[in-house]
Amino acid sequence: FLTSAHVTLPSTLYSQKRMGNFVVKQNKIIYTYIKNRAHGTEENMGGYAAHSLAIMTDAVHLLTDFGSIVMSLVSLWISSRPHTKTMTFGWHRAEILGVLLSVLSIWVVTGLLVVTAVHRIIDGHYEIQSQIMLITSVCAVVVNILHSHSHGFPYSQLQTGEEQRGHSHGNASVKAAFVHVVGDLLQSLGVLLAAIIIHVWPDYKIADPICTFLFSVLVLGSTFTVSKDVFRILMEGSPHHMNFNAVRESLLSMEGVKATHSLHMWGLNMSHALLSVHVAVEEDADTQTVLMKATKLLRSNFGFSTITIQVERYSPEMLHCSQCQDLTD
Structure with a gap:
């Protein structure tokens, strides 16, 4: 004797809920897109002008966030498409593929910066425009302080308040966003410290590639939790907030x-x-x-x-x- 049931939200209610969540997520992502685009461009230009890998590494963190935001917008649009006879579960996994591509891009760009930093330490033939580096790093610290209340990895911003309510996953997202904010601020302060050292003692320009190594570890570390969650979902493991x-x-x-x-x-x-x-x-x-x-x-x-x-x-x-x-x- 068997009794079975497949239970989901009523179709109309589910569609309204899905569309409402889509709008909320989209607004969050667009806001973060504008903010990261402006700040990341400013840091990239300053880092290039100053010949500073440390600033560029800091900018990579922001610009990879920017890339994540673009991927999130695209994947969010794809995931909002209705179920079909072929895609019976819908297109929700598009979000996960977008996050995966974002993480991989962070690893690739960070690896290239580390290789460049190694070459600089070995040959020593490079000049740092310390004044430009100092001005750019001060601006980065100020911007991070002003926007620290809302900055977070796009992955955590894909959660709406309704989806976070009632279990520990929401708290985990808040903590992850807080760690990301602190990491950004510490990274900018580190660049500022390196800029001051190089400006006062030009012979210690090695501080720039050393900062690049340290910041690369921070950047890669910030992707660890995200990559672990992506792996769990793609392997169809139990959601990490479910016991x-x-x-x-x-x-x-x-x-x-x-x-x-x-x-x-x-x-x-x-x-x-x-x-x-x-x-x-x-x-x-x-x-x-x-x-x-x-x-x-x-x-x-x-x-x-x-x-x-x-x-x-x-x-x-x-x-x-x-x-x-x-x-x-």
């Missing part, structure tokens, strides 16, 4: 539920979590009641956007079924 054991124990705590198996959780992108599970119930349990309560619990407590539940009568043979055993950590 497998907590979901399973919540289902087992329901009246009439004896066991669960084939529990799978994955994400289409950063905000759309999906679940499928088999729930084994007692002989006298009302399967429709269990189905409705389980669906409500999973949606309200964990925020799954698509839920597929198959209800079946509990059988002692399940204890020896290889497909019904608990998963390893």
Whole structure:
């Protein structure tokens, strides 16, 4: 005896919610685009004029954010397209591919700057225009302070307030944005310190490529969490803000539920979590009641956007079924 259901938001409500989230995300990304475009261009021009790799590395951080924003806009537009018979889950993964391309571009450009810094240290034939470097770095520090309240990696800005509400993922996004802000400010202060050293003691121009090494580590470190999340989603792992054991124990705590198996959780992108599970119930349990309560619990407590539940009568043979055993950590 089997009872199953595939539960999603009503189509009209889902479409309205998706369009509303699209507009909110789009506005956030466009605002960040304008801000990063202006500041990144100013730093790139200053770094080129001063022959400073440290400033260029700082600018790369901003311009790769700018590239991320462009990719986010494109992928966000693609992901808003409706489901088709071919793309049955829609185009939500386009956001993840955009973030992946952004991270890869950061690694490539940062690697090129590191190689250039190594060549500068080896041959020593380069000049730094310390006055231009000093002026540019002061401007960068001022801009970072003025905009620190709203600056963050575009990846974290793809989360709307509604999507962040009710679980720890929103807090994680806020923390990630805060770390990004502090990293930007420290990087700009480091460039300013290097500019002061080179301006006062020109013989210590090696401070510029050394700063490039340090900032490259910061830039690559800032992509670690993002790349880990992208890898998890592409491998269809459980969303990082979802606890497998907590979901399973919540289902087992329901009246009439004896066991669960084939529990799978994955994400289409950063905000759309999906679940499928088999729930084994007692002989006298009302399967429709269990189905409705389980669906409500999973949606309200964990925020799954698509839920597929198959209800079946509990059988002692399940204890020896290889497909019904608990998963390893």
